[in-house]
Amino acid sequence: MSATRVFVARLAGCSVFDPAGDRVGKVRDVLVVYRKNDPPHVVGLIVEIPGKRRVFMPIGRVTSIGSGQIITTGLINVRRFEQRGGEVRVIAEMLGRKVTFNDGSGDATIEDVGIELGDQGEWDISQLFVRRPKSGASPFAKGATVFVQWNEVREKSKGGQAQSAEQLIATYSDLKPADLASTLLDLPRERMFEVAGELSDDRLADVLEEMPEHDQVGILTRLGDARAAEVLDHMQPDDAADLIAQLPEERGEQLLDLMEPEEAEDVRFLLTYASDTAGGLMTTEPIIVSADSTVAEGLALIRRHDLAPALGAAICVTLPPYEPPTGRFLGMVHFQRMLRYPPHERLGTLLDQGLEPVTADTSAAELSRILASYDLVSVPVVDENHRLVGVVTIDDVLDYLLPDDWRSHDGNDDVQRRAAARNKLNTGSIPLPGARGRGAEQATPSGRRRTSGTS
Known part of the structure; x- marks a missing residue:
């Protein structure tokens, strides 16, 4: 049954179907134009189709609105939506x-x-x-x-x-960070800065991790130093390092000084590595336990709501201390294997004996081959003394291999994207991007970069 009056906030996220019942997307906003004497007129919907692309659907192609869904004629122009003068997004x-x-x-x-x-x-x-x-x-x-x-x-x-x-933030409160980031990027630039500034520190940190680097820098530049440092504290260390590396050196040092000492130490450590190596791609916050820890204890750590899924796929087992750089790395225990054993089983008896750690100077190309060859979602990284210093997850490798502006692609250039990935996988031609290593103008023979403010 089609409604004759609908409130727009309730439409956000509603599924859009064609006459055959196939889902074609979901509503993100309603577009209106103002008139001189009459109420604003609805001209169409902004619909998100697969690929996180926003497209415009004229209201005339909507045949029914009701019961949390929208039925259309099935005709959708997949050209990316661009707002025209005089048009206003309701939400x-x-x-x-x-x-x-x-x-x-x-x-x-x-x-x-x-x-x-x-x-x-x-x-x-x-x-x-x-x-x-x-x-x-x-x-x-x-x-x-x-x-x-x-x-x-x-x-x-x-x-x-x-x-x-x-009100906009409240309307989008249930969106996942990647979807909220995509929504913000689709807003007029000044509006994006305004909404980003109103997000809580942890929510903004999650959203920034899903944005292209130039947009990250733009938002962080609008924040005061104290607020920016708080947001960086909530980000994953590798993402925070990538972002700080994009900033002018003086601002980056100011923010590092304002961050929590432990968080800043992790970021400074990561900044010493080139961005196309395991050291540059790893996170320093994996789950680390002793060999005497039990399956029950390991599963409890994995259940933490703030843990990234890729980091929850396996647990690292080391000798003390249990903060990177740890004592000697003993091995990893995969989540699925823990599920096959009783809660009291010691994790030291369940180590994956076939998984070899990599060193911090291992190339991104080699990491991608290891992940693909052994169907892994993470790889441990050790130093010359076989101490665990971090873990590289598959999402970070993919983020590196994809083009820098992959989040803004509209899905019509798959050939170019595959070509770009192949170029990065060519070990003889992987460049040392200027993204990481503030103040780093050249690479050392080991592949690391000289950086100021670090040792």
């Missing part, structure tokens, strides 16, 4: 804006927008769900909410100008 730009009641009763903030199907088969904005300012002194008090018609209020700013990022 990205209208939610959170300020309005004033025409009766003089005060101001309010738009929390949701209702669109309605008219007699002529066109969708227009009909109602607004708004919240008045809180009246009580209690920090838990909230202003009253009310439904109003579009013509009962007027905007306090120019049409389409965003006022607050809070």
Whole structure:
């Protein structure tokens, strides 16, 4: 059954189907245009199709809206969406804006927008769900909410100008970091900076890890030093090192000095390696336990909600100490193998005897061959004394092999991407990218880079 009035925030994430029942994408926003005397007119939907690409779907191709799904005629132009002048995104730009009641009763903030199907088969904005300012002194008090018609209020700013990022963040609170990063990248640049600045430190850290480097730098540049350091503290050390390496040397040193000492030490350590080596790609925060630890203890560590899936696929077993660089590396125990043994079994008896660690100067090309040949998702990295210094995960290797702007590709250039990956896999032609090693102008014979501020 098709609804005649729908609130836009509830459409976010709804599946879009063709007449045959095949899912073609999901709704990310609703696009409207302002009119002089009438309420804004809905011109279409912004739909995310496979490949995380946003495309425009004219509202005329929507045949039904209801029950959390949208049915279309099945015709979709897969050209990447580009916003035109005069067009306004409801979720990205209208939610959170300020309005004033025409009766003089005060101001309010738009929390949701209702669109309605008219007699002529066109969708227009009909109602607004708004919240008045809180009246009580209690920090838990909230202003009253009310439904109003579009013509009962007027905007306090120019049409389409965003006022607050809070409502947008709330609307996208359930998105995974990669999806939220893609959503932010699709916003107008100033709006992206505004929304990023309103995210919590840990949420912003997760999102930055999923963004291209130039966008990471752009967002971090807009943050004050104290806030930027807090965000870097929440990032994986290897991702933080990659980001700091893109910054001017002076700013990078300032941020390192403001970071938590332990986090900064890990980042400084990673900055000493070239980015096309195991040392440059590894993370220094794998799960590390003693040989006497049990299967039950290992599984408890894997269950941590903040642990990346690739790091949870295996546990490293070493002699003390258990922080990189550890005592002598003994081996790894894979998650699946732990599931086959009783909880009291010692992890030292379950080591994968066939898995050899790599050294920090192992090339990215060799790492990719090891991961592919042995169906692994992570490889341990040891120093000359066979002490564990980190782990390289498959996502970091893929991130290196793919083109620098792979997140913004629209899926029409697979040949070029495969060619770029092949070039990087050619051990005779892998360049030493300038991405990592701040102040590093040349590589040492060992493949590492000379960096300032490190030893």
